[in-house]
Amino acid sequence: MTGRETTNRRRKIIQLNGRRSLGHVHWAAFAFILAFALLATGCGRIASPQGWAGPTLSGDGKTVYATIERGKIAALDANMAPETGAQCDDAKDNDGDGAVNEGCPKAGQKSEEGAQCMNDTNDDQNNGAPDDNLVNDGCPATIVRWIFPPDTDEGNKLKLDGIYGVPIRVGDVVYFGAYDGNVYALDAAAGTPLWRFETDDAIVSSLASKDGTLFATSTDGRLYAIDATTGSERGRFETNSSIWAPPVVVGNVVYVAAMDGKLYALDAGTLAPVSGFSFKTDAGLLMDPTLANNDTLLVGGIDHKLYALEPKTGKQLWPKPFEGGNWFWAKPLVKGDATYVADLDGNVYGVNLKDGTPRWNKPFQTGDSVRAAPLFADGTLVVVDRSGNAYGLKPEDGSRQWGPTLLGKTVLSDPFLLQATSASPSPAASESPAPSPGATGGAGAAEVLIVAQGGDICRLDPVDGSPTGAALCAKVPL
Amino acid sequence: MFGIIGLVVILFVVLGPGRAWDTFFITPLINALVFLDILVFGQFGLAIILFTLLLRLATIPFTIRQLESTRAMQAAQPQIQEVQKKYKDPKRRQEEMMKLYKEVGFNPLGCAMPLVIQMGVFIALYRALRFVVGGSPESLVGLSQHLYNIPMLQNAIPLDQHFLWLTLGKPDVTYVLPLIVGVSTYVQQKMSMTPNANPQMQQQQQMMAWMMPMMLFFLTLNLPSGVGVYWVTSNVFQLFAGYYVYGRRALSWRQLLMPSAAPAASPGPNAKKREQAKITQSKQPEESAPATAPDGADTPAARVRPAHGKRRGKRKNRR
Numbered sequence: 001m002t003g004r005e006t007t008n009r010r011r012k013i014i015q016l017n018g019r020r021s022l023g024h025v026h027w028a029a030f031a032f033i034l035a036f037a038l039l040a041t042g043c044g045r046i047a048s049p050q051g052w053a054g055p056t057l058s059g060d061g062k063t064v065y066a067t068i069e070r071g072k073i074a075a076l077d078a079n080m081a082p083e084t085g086a087q088c089d090d091a092k093d094n095d096g097d098g099a100v101n102e103g104c105p106k107a108g109q110k111s112e113e114g115a116q117c118m119n120d121t122n123d124d125q126n127n128g129a130p131d132d133n134l135v136n137d138g139c140p141a142t143i144v145r146w147i148f149p150p151d152t153d154e155g156n157k158l159k160l161d162g163i164y165g166v167p168i169r170v171g172d173v174v175y176f177g178a179y180d181g182n183v184y185a186l187d188a189a190a191g192t193p194l195w196r197f198e199t200d201d202a203i204v205s206s207l208a209s210k211d212g213t214l215f216a217t218s219t220d221g222r223l224y225a226i227d228a229t230t231g232s233e234r235g236r237f238e239t240n241s242s243i244w245a246p247p248v249v250v251g252n253v254v255y256v257a258a259m260d261g262k263l264y265a266l267d268a269g270t271l272a273p274v275s276g277f278s279f280k281t282d283a284g285l286l287m288d289p290t291l292a293n294n295d296t297l298l299v300g301g302i303d304h305k306l307y308a309l310e311p312k313t314g315k316q317l318w319p320k321p322f323e324g325g326n327w328f329w330a331k332p333l334v335k336g337d338a339t340y341v342a343d344l345d346g347n348v349y350g351v352n353l354k355d356g357t358p359r360w361n362k363p364f365q366t367g368d369s370v371r372a373a374p375l376f377a378d379g380t381l382v383v384v385d386r387s388g389n390a391y392g393l394k395p396e397d398g399s400r401q402w403g404p405t406l407l408g409k410t411v412l413s414d415p416f417l418l419q420a421t422s423a424s425p426s427p428a429a430s431e432s433p434a435p436s437p438g439a440t441g442g443a444g445a446a447e448v449l450i451v452a453q454g455g456d457i458c459r460l461d462p463v464d465g466s467p468t469g470a471a472l473c474a475k476v477p478l
Numbered sequence: 479m480f481g482i483i484g485l486v487v488i489l490f491v492v493l494g495p496g497r498a499w500d501t502f503f504i505t506p507l508i509n510a511l512v513f514l515d516i517l518v519f520g521q522f523g524l525a526i527i528l529f530t531l532l533l534r535l536a537t538i539p540f541t542i543r544q545l546e547s548t549r550a551m552q553a554a555q556p557q558i559q560e561v562q563k564k565y566k567d568p569k570r571r572q573e574e575m576m577k578l579y580k581e582v583g584f585n586p587l588g589c590a591m592p593l594v595i596q597m598g599v600f601i602a603l604y605r606a607l608r609f610v611v612g613g614s615p616e617s618l619v620g621l622s623q624h625l626y627n628i629p630m631l632q633n634a635i636p637l638d639q640h641f642l643w644l645t646l647g648k649p650d651v652t653y654v655l656p657l658i659v660g661v662s663t664y665v666q667q668k669m670s671m672t673p674n675a676n677p678q679m680q681q682q683q684q685m686m687a688w689m690m691p692m693m694l695f696f697l698t699l700n701l702p703s704g705v706g707v708y709w710v711t712s713n714v715f716q717l718f719a720g721y722y723v724y725g726r727r728a729l730s731w732r733q734l735l736m737p738s739a740a741p742a743a744s745p746g747p748n749a750k751k752r753e754q755a756k757i758t759q760s761k762q763p764e765e766s767a768p769a770t771a772p773d774g775a776d777t778p779a780a781r782v783r784p785a786h787g788k789r790r791g792k793r794k795n796r797r
Contacts, residue, residue, distance in 0.1 A: 052616075162615075179614075204615045242636060259636055261633075282633045283632050283633045283635070302622075302632050302633070302635055303629070303632060303633070304627070327622045344623070369619055386619065412619065453616075
C-alpha cells in the first residue's frame with residue numbers, strides 16, 4: 001500500500017468514525033460555540049461592579065476627591081487648568097493650585113513623570129546630565145495628590161470592588177463606603193487609612209454625618225451609626241430589607257429609604273423610630289431622600305412614582321404621586337418651587353413642588369437611562385444619560401439648550417459643578433445633608449465634572465456643552 | 479418547526495439581532511424568572527431550578543428522541559462495523575451508512591436539537607442572570623429596562639441573591655458548584671456515549687468525555703452561580719431521562735469508569751449473531767454486495783430495529 005493510499009484510507013476511517021460518533025461531534029460543536037458566545041457576550045464583565053461615585057470638593061476648594069478607576073479614589077488638584085506660556089518658565093506656582101508648572105510642555109529629551117511631578121525641583125536627567133533647566137516640564141495638568149488604595153503591597157491587598165457613594169469630607173478626614181462592605185476613613189492630606197468599619201454586605205450609597213457620628217446604610221439592611229473619630233459602632237437599626245439609598249439627616253432625624261418600600265424616620269441619637277412617622281409603598285425605594293425647601297421630603301423608586309412627604313409624619317403632600325415612565329433612581333434637583341427628576345427610561349421631568357403636577361408640556365427624552373442626578377449650572381439644567389450623552393436644558397420649559405455632547409463613555413455618576421477659581425468651601429464638602437447639585441451653582445466661569453465608568457473624567461462648559469479641557473474626557477494620569 | 483424558525487429569522491432581520499434577541503429571549507426570560515421567584519416565595523435559586531425543570535419538560539420529546547437515537551446507534555454498532563468492513567468504496571459505504579442510519583432511526587438533526595435549545599437557553603440565562611440577581615448595581619439599572627411594567631414583578635425587586643452557600647450573581651469561589659457541574663456533565667456524557675471498537679476513536683471519545691466537563695468546570699468558575707445551578711439541574715434531569723430510556727445499566731460504575739468499547743471488542747449477548755454475520759459476510763464479494771437483498775434480510779440495516787416508537791424493545795432493553 002502506497003503512502004497516499006494509507007493517507008486516504010486513514011482519512012476515510014476518520015470520516016466514517018466521525019459519523020459514528022455524531023453525538024460527540026455535536027458536544028464538541030456545542031462546547032466551542034458556547035465558549036465563543038460567552039466570550040462574545042462579555043463573559044469577563046459579569047459580576048464586576050464598577051462604581052459610580054461622583055466627585056466632591058475639599059473644604060478649601062483646592063482638592064477634588066474622585067473615583068479614578070474601579071475601587072480607587074484619588075485626591076486631585078481642583079485646578080485642572082495647566083500653567084501656560086511664561087508661567088512655565090519659572091519654578092513657581094503661578095496659578096495658585098499648589099502645583100508648579102503642571103501641564104507645561106516637555107523640554108529637552110525627557111518629561112518629568114510620576115513622583116518627579118510632585119516636587120518643585122528639576123529632576124529629569126538624560127544620560128546622567130540635566131535634560132533641561134525647567135521644573136516639572138511635561139507633567140500632566142491634573143496633579144494627583146494621593147490614591148487609595150495605594151499601589152503598594154499592602155494597598156494591592158485591598159479590593160474595594162467599586163465605590164458608589166460620593167465621598168464626604170469632615171474636618172481633615174475623608175469618609176466613604178465601598179462595595180466591599182467597608183466604610184473607610186482616610187487622612188484628607190495624605191490619603192492614609194485611619195480606620196475601617198465593616199458591614200455585612202455591599203455599600204452602594206453615600207454616607208451622612210452629624211455631630212461626630214457617621215451614618216452608613218448597607219445592602220445588609222442596616223443603618224449603622226459610627227463614631228467618626230474612632231470608627232467604632234455607636235448603634236444600628238435593622239430594616240429586614242436591603243438598603244440602596246443613602247441616609248439623610250434633617251435636624252435630629254435620620255431618614256432611611258429601604259427596598260421594602262418603607263421610609264424610616266429615626267432619632268439620630270438613639271436610632272429609635274420617630275413616633276408618628278409612617279410611609280410605605282409596595283415597591284423598593286432607590287432614590288436619595290431629598291429635602292426640598294425644608295418642608296417637603298421627596299422619595300421614589302421602583303414603582304415609577306415620586307412622592308412628596310411631610311417630613312414629620314410621612315403624610316403625602318400631593319393629591320397623587322408624580323408618575324414617571326420607569327424607576328426613579330437619580331436624586332432629584334430642587335430649585336425654587338420646582339423639582340427636576342429623571343427616570344431610568346431616560347425621561348427628564350419638571351415637577352411643581354406645590355402639587356406634583358408636570359411643569360413642562362412634555363418630558364425631555366434623552367437617549368438612554370438616566371441614573372445621574374440633574375445639575376443646575378449657569379441657568380442651565382445639565383443632564384447626562386447612561387450612554388454618555390450630555391444635554392443642556394432650559395429649566396422653564398424643558399427644551400434643549402445644547403447637546404447632546406457625546407462623552408463616549410458610560411455615565412452613571414452624578415455630575416459635579418466646579419468653579420474655575422473656587423476658593424470657598426463647596427457645600428458638598430460640609431456635613432450632611434448633602435445639598436442637591438444645583439446648590440453648588442453660582443456666578444462666574446464654571447465647569448461640569450463628570451466621572452465616567454472606568455475612571456475617565458469629563459469636563460464641559462455648562463453654558464454650551466463644549467469641552468473645557470484639551471480633551472472632553474481623559475484618564476487621570478497616574 | 480420550519481415555520482417557527484422562519485418567523486424567528488424574519489423578526490431578527492426586521493428588528494435587528496440585538497433588539498430581537500433582547501425582546502424575544504432575554505426580556506421574557508427575565509420576567510419568567512422573576513415570576514417564578516414570586517411563586518417560590520423569593521428563593522431565586524429554587525426559581526432557577528423550577529425554570530430548568532419546566533424547560534426540560536417542555537423539550538422532553540427532543541430529549542427522548544436524542545437518547546433513543548444514541549441508543550439505536552449503540553445497538554447498531556455491529557452493523558456499522560460490518561458496513562465498514564464490507565464496503566471499501568467510500569461512496570458506497572456512505573450510502574450504506576445513511577441507509578443504516580435511516581433504518582435505526584438515527585437522525586443527526588434530532589440529536590442536535592436539544593443541544594441547540596440548551597445552548598440558546600444557557601446563553602440567554604447567563605445574560606438574564608447578569609440583570610436579575612444583580613451581580614452589581616449597574617446590572618440593576620439594566621434590569622429596569624427589561625422588567626415588564628407589572629406591579630407584581632416590579633415589587634419583587636431586588637431578588638435575594640443567596641441560595642444555599644451560593645451568591646447566585648457571583649461565581650462560586652468554593653469550587654463545590656463547578657465540581658458538581660463537572661461531575662454531573664461527565665456522568666451524563668458517559669451515559670449517552672456510543673461504544674466504539676476503534677482504539678483511536680475510543681481514545682478520542684475518552685478525551686471528549688473529559689474535555690467537556692473540564693470546560694464547564696472552568697466556565698462555572700467564572701460565571702454567575704445561577705448558571706451553574708441551571709446546568710446541574712439540567713444534567714440531573716438528563717440523567718433521569720437517560721435512566722428512563724437506557725435503564726439502570728447505563729448508570730453502572732463500569733459504564734461510567736471504563737472506556738466505551740464497542741460490543742465487538744467484548745463478548746456480549748449479540749456476539750453469536752455478529753459471528754454469524756461475519757461468516758455470511760465472508761461468503762460475499764466485498765465490492766459487489768447488493769445494497770439490499772431481495773428479501774431485505776441480508777443487509778446490516780435490515781437487521782437493525784428502528785429506534786422510534788418501539789416501546790417493547792425499550793422495556794426489554796431496560797430489563
